[in-house]
Amino acid sequence: MGDLESIKVFLAVAEQRSFVAAARALSMTPPSVTRSVNALEARLGVQLLLRTTRQVSLTSAGAAYALRVAPLVQGLDDATEDLRDGQSQTAGLIRINAPMSMGERVLPDVISQFRTLHPRVSVALTLTDRLIDVVAEQTDLAIRISEPPRDKLTIWRKICRVPRLLVAAPRYLDAQGTPAAPEDLLHHTCIAYDAGAGPEVWDLAAGATRRRITAGRVLSSNNGDLTARLAVNGEGIALLPRFIVAEALATGRLRAVLPGWSPPELWLTLTYPPYDRLPTRLATFSDFFETYVTETRPM
Structure with a gap:
């Protein structure tokens, strides 16, 4: 048992004036309380309590020590309780x-x-x-x-x-043609959405069939909204999260491309x-x- 725990046990005995009552209050056994106080006195080299068959009382040194340490222990307990309260509140x-x-x-x-x-x-x-x-x-x-x-x-x-999907503006598809298969993307401007604004690999799947296309040879950006705006402007085909392009799809400014092919989850x-x-x-x-x-x- 550490010094702080031993000090708390000593203060409980001083308050209760009984090892048995202190043990009951601390949910400990009386022998454990006795060993804890004995160990604290041994470490301090001072007798803190007078023990008789009838009662337990503080020595003068014990009274002075209790007077000094009790506020410190209470302060630590209050700080711990405040921290726990702060963690348990949405603040x-x-x-x-x-x-x-x-x-x-x-x-x-x-x-x-x-x-x-x-x-x-x-x-x-x-x-x-x-x-x-x-x-x-x-x-x-x-x-x-x-x-x-x-x-x-x-x-x-x-x-x-x-969810992500391939999209392009109607005017781009009208001018360049609508891809019917992933291989057709090789002949289109595919806009990369890449963190480093570099080329992006599109892994597309339809059932057990897999295709891999490299986008970003002509256009790339590191922001989804910018990539979507380039697609709306008719600059090419983009692979984007649905929440970014949902409004443009609803208003017809973008169309889904190769809807039967899906990118990785x-x-x-x-x-x-x-x-x-x-x-x-x-x-x-x-x-x-x-x-x-x-x-x-x-x-």
């Missing part, structure tokens, strides 16, 4: 990082609605399309559209699938630093975010 700062398109299209409503319910939460939001190190960049929560992370030290949570995920226990504010926000993107505004 405090949440530092969030998200992709640009997700941040601009989805997060304003999510954050506004969440803060209406939990006004004691503050949010610091940064947007970037690159994968970040949540620990090195001091981020509480990273929202990502990707495959599962390879970093085994972080915590990650799958939220939902993010991507997931919307939440990534956290390696907490032993997720703080309440993060757990509550994560649940709210999941409900929003799966029920209120499905991806």
Whole structure:
């Protein structure tokens, strides 16, 4: 038993004036209480308690020691309780990082609605399309559209699938022709959506059939909304998440291309630093975010 625990046992005996009563209050056995106080006295080299068959009382040194350490122990207990209370309340700062398109299209409503319910939460939001190190960049929560992370030290949570599809503007297809098979894409301008604004490999599947196409030989960008705008402008064919192009598809500014062919599955995920226990504010926000993107505004 450490010094702090032994001091707490000593104070309990001093308050109860009984080893047995202190043991009962601390849910310990009387011999354990006796050993703890004896060990503390041995480490201090001072007798703290007078023991008789009828009662236990403080020595003068014990009284002086109890007077000094009792406020310190109480302060530590109060600090621990305050910390636990803070962790159990939906309050405090949440530092969030998200992709640009997700941040601009989805997060304003999510954050506004969440803060209406939990006004004691503050949010610091940064947007970037690159994968970040949540620990090195001091981020509480990273929202990502990707495959599962390879970093085994972080915590990650799958939220939902993010459908993607090939799209192009009607005027582009009218001028260049509508592809009937993935091989036809070799003769089209395929706009890459790549974190480094470089070429992008499109792995497409129809049942057991697989095809691989390289996009970005002519045009590429590292932002989904920019890629979508290039496609709307008739610059070529793009492979994008549905939530980015849903409005353009609904209004006819974009059309689906090769609808029978699908790219690899991507997931919307939440990534956290390696907490032993997720703080309440993060757990509550994560649940709210999941409900929003799966029920209120499905991806």
